[in-house]
Amino acid sequence: NAGVTQTPKFQVLKTGQSMTLQCAQDMNHNSMYWYRQDPGMGLRLIYYSASEGTTDKGEVPNGYNVSRLNKREFSLRLESAAPSQTSVYFCATTPLGNEKLFFGSGTQLSVL
């Protein structure tokens, strides 16, 4: 039982490159989230998927796209990376409502 698994753990991109961050959960949770964490800013919600087949914008969605591939997987895509997207990205899940979030271990992304 791995919980919430994020890949990769580290990534360095050049400006303009694209990449997809992967998140998979084996907890059978309905809702999944992508947050970014920046120093002094706390965690900010990028996108979320309240249930399989739905996705919605969070607080800072610009420059990102998401796909809820199935109940287990929720990916975050950067189509054209920018230095402002240098951050630590966390995937999280919750079973029902806004209950406890279960976090992945994070992806540290640097865009040069």
Place this chain on the structure above:
Amino acid sequence: AQSVTQPDIHITVSEGASLELRCNYSYGATPYLFWYVQSPGQGLQLLLKYFSGDTLVQGIKGFEAEFKRSQSSFNLRKPSVHWSDAAEYFCAVGRMYSGGGADGLTFGKGTHLIIQP
């Protein structure tokens, strides 16, 4: 829109002393309230949560928090801190949501706790 304010960016406490981390929230109805802790290079771990009922909630690692509706506050306390408590602490608020789906939590900017020997 909901929001969370953690007024203290850094707090320094001597080992063995008591601790109080402040959290104020803005929300139109009764919220879900949470405190998370993040050790360096780690993900977030839930310390405690408040949904309803008793306004004083107990969490892991000896932490507690008190919900005060009149002050829109949810302060975190610990009677005696240990060096291992040095970490980043985040307060978070969420909308009570029924029906299975949820629109996520709003986090404060965090309080960095430093423990002096």
